[in-house]
Amino acid sequence: MKRHFSAILIAVLAVTANLSAADKPNIVFILADDLGWAELGCYGQTKIKTPRIDSIATEGMKFTRAYSGNAVCAPSRCVLLTGKHPGHSTVRNNMAMVRYGEPEGQFPITAEDQTIASLLRVDGYKSGAFGKWGLGNTGSTGNPMKKGFDRFFGYNCQSVAHSYYPASLWSNNDIYPLKNDPPISGHSKLPADQDENDPRSYDQFKGQDYAPDHINDAALDFIRNHKDGPFFCYYPTIIPHLALHVPDEDLKPYLAEGWEETPFTKRTGGGYTPHQTPRAGYAAFITRMDKNVGKILDLLKELSLEENTIVVFTSDNGATYLPDVDYEFFESVGPLRGLKGSLYEGGIRVPQVVKWPGKIEAGSESDLVTGFEDWLPTLLDLSGSKTPVPDGVDGISIADTLLGKKQGQRDFLYREFAAYGGQQAVWIGKKWKAIRQNLLPRKNKKGNPDLKIELYDLENDIAESKDVAAENPEIVKEAEAILKREHVPSKTFKFPPLDALKN
DSSP: OHHHHHHHHHHHHHHHHHHHHHHSOEEEEEEESSOOTTOSGGGTOSSSOOHHHHHHHHHSEEESSEEOSSSSHHHHHHHHHHOOOTTTOSOOSOOBGGGGTOSSOBOOOOTTOOOHHHHHHTTTOEEEEEEEOOSOOTTSTTOGGGTTOSEEEEESOTTGGGOSSOSEEEETTEEEEOOOSSOOOSSOOOOTTSOTTOGGGGGGGOOSSOHHHHHHHHHHHHHHHTTTSOEEEEEOOOTTSSSOOOOHHHHHHHHTTTOOOOOBOOSSSSOSSOBSOHHHHHHHHHHHHHHHHHHHHHHHHHTTOGGGEEEEEEESSOOOOSTTSOHHHHTTTTTOOOOTTOSSHHHHBOOEEEEOTTTSOTTEEEOOOEEGGGHHHHHHHHTTOOSOOOTTOOOOOOHHHHTTOOOOOOSEEEEEESSTTOEEEEEETTTEEEEEOOOSOOTTOOSOOOOOOEEEETTTOTTOOSOOTTTOHHHHHHHHHHHHHHOOOOSSSOOOOGGGOOO
């Protein structure tokens, strides 16, 4: 009798567990690469077509004060996945591991770093990452397969990701060869003896096997394979990060626009790979990404998963400053100041749209100041997880905002960046932003780094055009205390000892 009862109890518990798993929302988190704040139609873009991403805003919520984790790739992704702001997160700048004798990859997150995926795993989620990782190569503690992900497909190394026609990608811990013979470099220049106005001169920068297609297919396969859920699909697409490797079929609609073009040859100055029509190429890039997002949205609907799936779309930092992209022509950051690499608004304020049918109000908008660190506690909250948020996480749950409930503004949002001169910034409420730059010792200059604090009233000056520090000494004093308190020294990503310096 006891055995019979035990069998029934086990069966009941199994059914209960299955029902519980079925009730948990699936999560699709799409991360664009170097997409500017105003490069989507739903944020005012008029030249580039992004109907599928715009539909996420139409069917869900658009954020106007969302901030990426940092001003460049790797440290921004570290903030997103670990929930720790850059003042004490593991990765605080891009750092290729070739300097340490490694064949590829970036500085790794640690074995102790918990990620969104590792925490969701406790609640029965299957997690997959598809695209650009950049937080440690396969032999390191930062291998995605060691950080809670059951499936990885894409670029482990963000330097390799500069090419859309590489020799290979990674499938879990195995090399996945592509049919690019030879692979196309992400860093080339047009030879001096070739005509920049002849389309055939640019054929050498076109490959046969387009990596983003394989990555998108792998993400779709993951969703199909885990349709019974719950799943976390992290899709850090490499688009629209340079180089401008755009298939001809995507280029045609924008060539028809007849925009005036100046061929990008890279014979002088910086940049990645030559392109005869860079304006059309960049627009086509983003529309290609939009189509790939559309494939995911269509599959969710086809599998009847749409109602129970949270879809997030955002970008890892602002639009690039490199000459391959005409950010002025596209008004890529709108009225904002700064671009990728800067803690001014244009380098770190990003588009962010979220939908969850029946839960998030369609066509809603929020001006909540929110950062990448908020996604770890938010997704745990929305998934109904009983797993506690780890110690040291700086993010706050924005679930109430997403679900249409009242939520107060956070006390502050902190950023630091140990590159591009060395920068710190803090947002206090919705109104104030303090920023200081040139914190790293500069060559051929004696004395201390510049600790001057600039202060901006973002409610009345979104362009950060007028420094109002002199008129608001108390706010400056408050900001200075936060900037000092939130920075924890790192042996790898060095700032000067701020508490020992004087203005």
